[in-house]
Amino acid sequence: DTEVTQTPKHLVMGMTNKKSLKCEQHMGHRAMYWYKQKAKKPPELMFVYSYEKLSINESVPSRFSPECPNSSLLNLHLHALQPEDSALYLCASSLGVQETQYFGPGTRLLVL
């Protein structure tokens, strides 16, 4: 199994909703990442988990809350988002420090 899966593929939510994005990998990778990608822009790093512990938070607003329940699973909890948060949210994983990152297909989020 050499892929990163993400659910849902698409999500529409209002500004008062609470939703979660899910990411899963079964490659034995110990680092997992959340990125945000706006149209025609490169991915921007949001969070990094290493061995299930948060190691990097790129000054992301608290309305985004990551969670890593185990080494295969990464969640991103969303609450009180703004329309400007609409984007493609990408999950990635890598074996360890400075190894190749493998990306999932992303969740396309629209905040109304």
Added chain:
Amino acid sequence: AQSVSQHNHHVILSEAASLELGCNYSYGGTVNLFWYVQYPGQHLQLLLKYFSGDPLVKGIKGFEAEFIKSKFSFNLRKPSVQWSDTAEYFCAVNPKGSGTYKYIFGTGTRLKVLA
């Protein structure tokens, strides 16, 4: 601050033309280097990577890239492009030795190949 520059934002080529996309980075230490491709409506896929050794690396789908340390460059090449190469191409740099997982992505080059 560390940065990655992709000077060609949009490239239009005819099929069978040769391709070279530029990537330059600003970081004084050693780096891992990557090229990713994002086909329309699809996710980022690794094309090729350089960690060490032979500076000329070959990737999937006939792509190759050359690391020139003195120029801080990692340009992507393909001798003959196909219509199916239409996509966005991202260069990424990961500084070594810092213990950081962070990739620094370039702004991307949008390639359109005309049939």
